[in-house]
Amino acid sequence: MAAFWKRAGTTYALIAVLVATLVLGLLWGGFDKVLANGVIICLECIGLI
Amino acid sequence: MRMRPRRWTQIAGTLAANPWFVYLSTRTIYQGDLKGVCFPGLNCYACPLALFSCPMGSLQHSLATLSPRKSGGSSFVHQAWTARVAPLLYVVGFVGLVGVVFGRLPCGWICPFGFLQDLLYKIPTPKLRLPAWARFFKYAALGVLALMAPYLSGTSTYCRLCPAGVLEGALPLKILPPEAPLPATGWFFWLKIAILALFLAWMVVTKRPFCRTACPLGAAYALLAPVSLYRMEVDEEKCTRCEECRSVCPVDISIYENPDSPECVRCLDCKKACPLEAITSGFRLAAGSGGTSTAQQ
The missing domain is CATH 3.30.70.20 (Alpha-Beta Plaits)
Incomplete structure (x- = not known):
């Protein structure tokens, strides 16, 4: 039982932290920045320069 | 012969990540809102057919823009710190959540590069086993090439070496260039081709060598797999x-x-x-x- 609560606690705590991280990233404009990066092809990154 | 459900999801995953066949006629990459969404498998967003962003590419770009080398002297330093860390939080939250809920399930069921490795291993040849210690290289790929190096150098270091990037991005763009002409390729392009060729040959004789030794996304999911739902x-x-x-x-x-x-x-x-x-x-x-x-x- 102790093992269950330890694992459950770790998993749910991680989920809570990661959801908060994701939401903060979205609220502060992370989506737009990823989008802005995604719509251009970085030729240097893929070795075409 | 009946195909296994996993093969169907791998085909569906590959097509879902790369459905922009419009490129073949227009030679224009997809620039809509879905490019702001990360795909949960390793799929290069420089691929002309790609609809989503690669989480590892986005993570490196986020770290590279935070780099002291990149931000020095630009207007970027005047942005609020929340705006600077936002893409990093978004990508870390996304990758972390996928990992803590599913573990490495996306690697097995939808990753296009994992699918390719499964197919190549079916070629009948003598097979080689991978030593157990080799799996630790993927954590080095994540920690050093995908996290530390982009922050320190201001460039997407892992992307520059990524064989998925050259197969899905560089090669198709070289064969079917976009509207704007591409510059001439240098020695670095051929180095990337050599890395890809090495991995493709390895995939024929060893089970998923890239996933097990070199994939930073697989490494990130692997770190969370022991506590995944x-x-x-x-x-x-x-x-x-x-x-x-x-x-x-x-x-x-x-x-x-x-x-x-x-x-x-x-x-x-x-x-x-x-x-x-x-x-x-x-x-x-x-x-x-x-x-x-x-x-x-």
Whole structure:
């Protein structure tokens, strides 16, 4: 039982932290920045320069 | 011959990540809102057919823009710190959530590069096993090439070496260039081709060598796999350690040794192959829940 609560606690705590991280990233404009990066092809990154 | 459900999801995953066939006629990459969404597998967003962003590419770009080398002297330093860290938080939250809920399940079921490796291994040749220590290289790829180096250098270091990037991005763009002309390729392009060729040859003789030794996304999911909601369980009383599970495993592990193994891509091939039905899987937390005992290494 102790093992269950330890694992459950770790998993749910991680989920809570990661959801908060994701939401903060979205609220502060992370989506737009990823989008802005995604719509251009970085030729240097893929070795075409 | 009937195809397994996993093959269908791998085909669907590959097509879902790369459905922009409009490029073939327009030579214009997709620039809509979906490019702001990360795909949960390794799929280069420089691929002319790609609809989504690569989480590892986005992570490196986020770190590179935070780099002291990049931000010095630009207007970027005047932005609020929340705006500067926002893409990093978004990508870390996304990758972390996928990992903590599913473990490495996306590697086994939808990753296009994983699919390619499964297919190439089917070519009948003498096969080679990977030594166990080789799996630690993927953590170095994540920590050094995908996290530290982009921050320190201000460039997407792992992308510059990524064989998925050259196969899905550089080569198609070289063969079918976009509207704007591409510059001439240098020695670095040929170095990338050599890395890709090496991995492709390795994929024929060894089970998923890229996933097991070099994939930073797989490494990130692997770190979270031991606490993921979706997990495997092995009934110790039923299991006879016949190794049938290992013979079908795409990452060559014996699941009974550690059902929470970070290497396990949750493909469930072992569950289907087990003659004693000793392997179960599902969304659960407790060791021993659902009436099964869990073997731990």
